[in-house]
Amino acid sequence: MRRLEISEKMRELMTGYYMAGMQADCNAWITSGAPVELLHAFDVYPVYPENHGALIGATKFGGYYCEFAEKKGFSRDLCSYARCDIGCVFAGTSPIGGLPKPTFLFACNNICNTVVKWYQVLSRIFKVPLFVLDMPFIRKELKEHHLRYVEEQLYDFIKFVEKITDRKLDDAKLRDVVLKSMEAVELYSECLRMASNRPSPMTCFDAFVNMAPIVCLRGTDHAVAFYKEMKQELEERVKKGISAIDNEEIRLLWDNIPVWYRLKWFGEFFEKRNACLVADTYTNAWSGFKVVRGSDVISGIAEVYTVSYLNIGMDMMVDIINRLIEIYDVDGVVMHSNRSCKPYSFGQYEIQKKLSVPSVIIEADMVDERVFSEAQVVTRLEAFLEML
Amino acid sequence: MKVGYLCTFTPKEIIHSAGFLPYRVFATESPITLASGYIQSYACSQARGALECALNGDFYAFVFTRCCDTLMRLTDIFEFVGKRVHNIEFPTKIGNIDYYVKELKEFLAVLKEWGGDVSFESLLESIKLYRELEEKLKKLFTLAPDYETVIKVQQIDVKDAIKLVDEKLKSAKKWGNKPKVLITGSVCPYLKVYDLFREAGFSIKDDICTGSRFFEFNYPSFEPEDLDSALRFIAEKYFYKSPCPTKHYSNDRRFDYVLKLAEDCDAVVFLLVKFCEPHFFDYPQLKEKLEQMGKKVALIELEFPVVSTEQIRTRIEALREVI
Ligand code: SF4
Ligand code: SF4
Numbered sequence: 146m147r148r149l150e151i152s153e154k155m156r157e158l159m160t161g162y163y164m165a166g167m168q169a170d171c172n173a174w175i176t177s178g179a180p181v182e183l184l185h186a187f188d189v190y191p192v193y194p195e196n197h198g199a200l201i202g203a204t205k206f207g208g209y210y211c212e213f214a215e216k217k218g219f220s221r222d223l224c225s226y227a228r229c230d231i232g233c234v235f236a237g238t239s240p241i242g243g244l245p246k247p248t249f250l251f252a253c254n255n256i257c258n259t260v261v262k263w264y265q266v267l268s269r270i271f272k273v274p275l276f277v278l279d280m281p282f283i284r285k286e287l288k289e290h291h292l293r294y295v296e297e298q299l300y301d302f303i304k305f306v307e308k309i310t311d312r313k314l315d316d317a318k319l320r321d322v323v324l325k326s327m328e329a330v331e332l333y334s335e336c337l338r339m340a341s342n343r344p345s346p347m348t349c350f351d352a353f354v355n356m357a358p359i360v361c362l363r364g365t366d367h368a369v370a371f372y373k374e375m376k377q378e379l380e381e382r383v384k385k386g387i388s389a390i391d392n393e394e395i396r397l398l399w400d401n402i403p404v405w406y407r408l409k410w411f412g413e414f415f416e417k418r419n420a421c422l423v424a425d426t427y428t429n430a431w432s433g434f435k436v437v438r439g440s441d442v443i444s445g446i447a448e449v450y451t452v453s454y455l456n457i458g459m460d461m462m463v464d465i466i467n468r469l470i471e472i473y474d475v476d477g478v479v480m481h482s483n484r485s486c487k488p489y490s491f492g493q494y495e496i497q498k499k500l501s502v503p504s505v506i507i508e509a510d511m512v513d514e515r516v517f518s519e520a521q522v523v524t525r526l527e528a529f530l531e532m533l
Numbered sequence: 534m535k536v537g538y539l540c541t542f543t544p545k546e547i548i549h550s551a552g553f554l555p556y557r558v559f560a561t562e563s564p565i566t567l568a569s570g571y572i573q574s575y576a577c578s579q580a581r582g583a584l585e586c587a588l589n590g591d592f593y594a595f596v597f598t599r600c601c602d603t604l605m606r607l608t609d610i611f612e613f614v615g616k617r618v619h620n621i622e623f624p625t626k627i628g629n630i631d632y633y634v635k636e637l638k639e640f641l642a643v644l645k646e647w648g649g650d651v652s653f654e655s656l657l658e659s660i661k662l663y664r665e666l667e668e669k670l671k672k673l674f675t676l677a678p679d680y681e682t683v684i685k686v687q688q689i690d691v692k693d694a695i696k697l698v699d700e701k702l703k704s705a706k707k708w709g710n711k712p713k714v715l716i717t718g719s720v721c722p723y724l725k726v727y728d729l730f731r732e733a734g735f736s737i738k739d740d741i742c743t744g745s746r747f748f749e750f751n752y753p754s755f756e757p758e759d760l761d762s763a764l765r766f767i768a769e770k771y772f773y774k775s776p777c778p779t780k781h782y783s784n785d786r787r788f789d790y791v792l793k794l795a796e797d798c799d800a801v802v803f804l805l806v807k808f809c810e811p812h813f814f815d816y817p818q819l820k821e822k823l824e825q826m827g828k829k830v831a832l833i834e835l836e837f838p839v840v841s842t843e844q845i846r847t848r849i850e851a852l853r854e855v856i
Binding site for chain 1: 572
């Protein structure tokens with residue numbers, strides 16, 4: 146597999162990001178789908194436990210750190226990002242030396258209600274304030290009163306941060322951050338779209354590995370510069386006809402969070418069978434964070450963040466997946482039934498029936514390598530590929 | 534016509550006033566088979582059991598209040614298998630009443646589409662009836678918790694329910710002086726489980742959805758004067774009911790509530806449904822606080838249907854011995 150060179154840059158960039166966190170005088174632990182633009186506008190450094198969890202999963206230490214939480218009584222059935230993160234807090238370290246202690250916590254349930262519980266736990270451990278941004282679940286359509294509810298909370302949040310940090314929100318700065326965020330999201334989406342080329346210049350594993358900046362650094366110049374460069378590399382590849390794998394015969398779409406501790410394994414498995422996972426629903430979820438230009442910034446933020454991918458009904462999810470199937474012109478969908486992530490996984494059995502191409506479901510967990518059954522996954526995937 | 538619901542935050546009064554029978558759906562004694570084709574085995578067995586019921590049963594519709602990630606997706610799954618559903622967005626963060634009143638108004642519109650028109654008079658009547666039922670259940674439970682009755686009343690008309698509780702009140706005798714255990718968790722529709730506590734020599738106090746969480750409310754101090762204020766009354770009633778781990782309260786109201794309940798108890802048993810995230814997240818820290826208070830704490834993990842009770846019995850007896 147020809148990995149993207151930009152991944153090296155990403156590693157440097159993220160090392161810098163984590164180091165900056167150690168020095169920041171004020172930081173907030175934040176969930177991946179929360180409107181981080183507000184924190185940047187306040188110069189509050191955002192810490193992403195989910196990204197940290199992914200990183201630990203990728204280094205195959207997931208089970209190890211989960212055990213620290215399990216020993217304290219946290220059930221093995223809980224989300225492994227949460228278990229892993231709480232485990233690191235108890236262990237007092239992690240593969241990168243642990244995360245800096247939070248000044249405050251910011252949880253937004255537009256990805257799941259799990260984060261509310263997880264952050265409540267953190268707030269009791271660290272004895273710091275927690276702000277919950279409660280997003281109504283948009284099962285069918287976004288209603289006016291839902292939007293107002295979220296907007297009001299955003300204003301509450303601003304007051305909350307102003308009180309803790311003793312800083313005032315600078316409107317111009319917020320606007321600037323939002324613009325940068327939009328630019329990065331746009332560039333990032335363009336990068337992902339490059340995979341619609343035949344053969345594809347990238348795999349979804351490239352997308353997974355290089356998603357950290359859009360999650361953690363969206364709203365900063367770093368993310369913009371990074372995705373500009375990534376896009377260049379991809380354009381270059383397309384021009385020269387360089388593909389991610391050698392014989393791209395089958396094109397696939399991945400659904401759900403990656404199996405972090407098996408990225409390489411999955412990559413090789415598919416490559417050997419001339420199959421390329423060109424895109425996925427997980428990284429594409431961030432391409433939706435586009436604040437509508439022109440409207441009031443706060444209501445723009447309220448709108449985009451409320452209708453995030455995991456906060457919508459299954460009808461809408463089906464539409465989105467079918468659209469991705471079309472854009473990336475895939476032959477099949479590999480659905481990761483992820484024990485950890487209920488809002489992402491429940492419904493897959495039904496969604497599967499409404500997709501325009503065949504699909505297969507494999508059982509795994511994103512971070513906890515102890516539950517991975519290689520033999521089972523291999524059997525399922527092989528049968529599926531043969532059928533295509 | 535039956536309208537099924539799963540969670541104690543469901544505004545039964547509104548469903549009732551629209552002329553439907555609010556019917557609480559639980560996992561049953563029969564094994565979960567059909568549902569396994571629609572939802573993964575790592576969904577809690579309350580959700581799977583309810584889906585099984587829905588697939589087999591005769592319901593006009595189902596009403597959900599988004600409580601946890603499982604229920605959020607379950608709404609869609611019910612719809613995908615062809616059921617009529619509505620999801621009321623009960624907020625996760627307790628606080629904004631105005632918002633929830635609007636959500637309830639939307640619900641009225643949905644009921645109208647279902648052929649149930651709600652008037653102020655009918656709603657007021659339902660509010661009164663449910664309050665009467667709840668207050669009587671409270672009285673019954675202070676004398677002697679009766680899980681058979683409290684579960685039954687959730688599946689019959691509220692007027693019949695009141696009659697039933699009246700009957701029970703006549704013969705209810707106050708429990709003697711036995712060691713008291715607080716059981717806390719989500720649902721447990723299996724009466725055998727409660728019997729085990731009694732057989733082990735415990736008296737019971739509970740904080741579960743098939744017990745006190747069904748009838749412990751704080752009622753607003755105003756009288757509804759029109760439809761709008763009736764909805765507000767309901768919103769407030771449910772916002773400030775016995776707190777549940779699926780919600781976010783300021784100042785850790787949920788923890789304080791459980792700790793207070795535990796004060797006069799000798800032991801606390803977490804009766805948790807396997808895979809139930811909201812409850813399992815709270816467990817370690819709440820347990821620690823309870824132990825600091827000097828309480829004996831045990832965890833019993835349930836999967837529905839409860840087939841073998843022997844293991845549970847052993848746990849409960851072991852707990853009884855250390856008190
Ligand atoms: S349940 Fe899913 S969305 Fe929520 S924190 Fe875990 S992985 Fe993320
Ligand atoms: S038992 Fe827990 S996980 Fe299951 S539906 Fe109830 S709150 Fe959700």
